[in-house]
Amino acid sequence: MVAQAWRIRLLTMLEYKANFFMWFAFTIAYHGVAVAALGATLYNFPSLAGWDFREIAFLYALWMLGHSTHNLFFFSIGDVPVYVQEGTFDRFLVRPRDVLFQIVTVPNQQWPDELALAIVWFGFATWYAHVAVDWVFLLAVPLIVLGGVLIDLAVSLMVATISFWFVRVDTLRWVVMSLEQEFTRYPVSIYTRGVRILMAYVLPYAFMNYFPAVYFLHKSDQGLTVVPWLGLLAPLVGGLWFTAAYAFWRVGLNRYQGTGS
């Protein structure tokens, strides 16, 4: 059934070829501007808490892999608060299929362009930052990406569930999005203690890129990294957070009452 849903989505995408190029330009511009700003900044200030531009490029690439894979498969979970507000969420409840499955397969305009760009950029950044490509690297990277996807998924699922109670969660969505997209661009060590703990152990975005990058680049981290290989635990952290988020989602679904609109 999953395969069937994806076949339909692929066929839909192929119907809009011009759109593909437009969104590809859009994706390149978004990440291009972010990386160029980092590049220009580090051109003037060669060290950001001990990280140079090459290492920051690798940090960005790791985040981009997890983030774009999540967006490709699970982007529509972010729309749940909108469905709840508009009252269209109820139709998922009356159909005889798993609610989460239905939401994930809502037709949308998520192209694999961002993931393709992420893979290219990751390949480049790995070479550029002189990361040793050994069997540990080859084995660990897919698992870290999986962990990153699960972390992203867990947080968006929690926000979606919170919207069952507090219909309007725009502020929360903004804050979470900003933490995920902007705070992950820099080494977590530049933040104050509270924010470091938030990024590491509450909304564990640091496991998407910072801790794994600390491991691959042999960086030292003050305060948070208990062991150098902490970053390899990303899939475990992702799995735990996702399990918790899914349990919360089930509870939320049972309590869901709708907005009455």
Add this chain to the structure above:
Amino acid sequence: MLSEIGSLVLRVYLIRALWTALYAHNPAPPNLPLHAIITYSTVALLLSLIFEVDGTRQLREKLRLGTIATDLLKPISIPGFLFSDGLGMTLLHAMTVIPSLLIALLLVHVDRPATAGAAAAFLAAFALGYAVNFLLNFCMNCVAFWTLETFALQLVVRWLSDLLSGAIIPLAFFPGAFQSVLLHLPFAAVYSTPLLIYLGLLRGQQIGHALLEQAAWLLAFAAVAALAWNRGRDRVVVQGG
């Protein structure tokens, strides 16, 4: 409103954390000590609250939905209407700047304008920047006369102009020749010029030149906007009902 303030707090925090870390381990660039860059970035952020209000976006909607047809029958100037409407929206939005500034001041120290003269020149440069930004947005939305769907294009231009206008980082951070080009592009007229005047990095005659350059871009864009509007209006094709 609340979500804007929430995201603003995070951004101001990020400005402080990032620049503090950068200045801790690197020599400061000439003329730009830590308090100046924090002031620059925070004022740029507050300016973006105003500049990101795009009153001309309605034009795109009107073209998409076809309601432009009835507007064209009315005895009003549509560009004039969009400008006044945008100005109204901006003034309403400017109200959020005050609480935002107060919250920002809790997190970072923002320097006052370099001198009273700099403050006056900043206001003039800000007004000119506002007009250039309006015309730039207007031209972008006029593209909808030809292609109808312009959303992705507009975001691409918005991001590029954020980078090239000095909204994210000062243009002085770009390498030599590229920087001199950027300083004279219309994007710089929106953010960079008012901010450099605010910090006192442009002085005396330089201020006069910068304001003249902004005015020149204003006239150039006004001409392009008028041309785009006239050509576009003549070929309005209303799709569907």
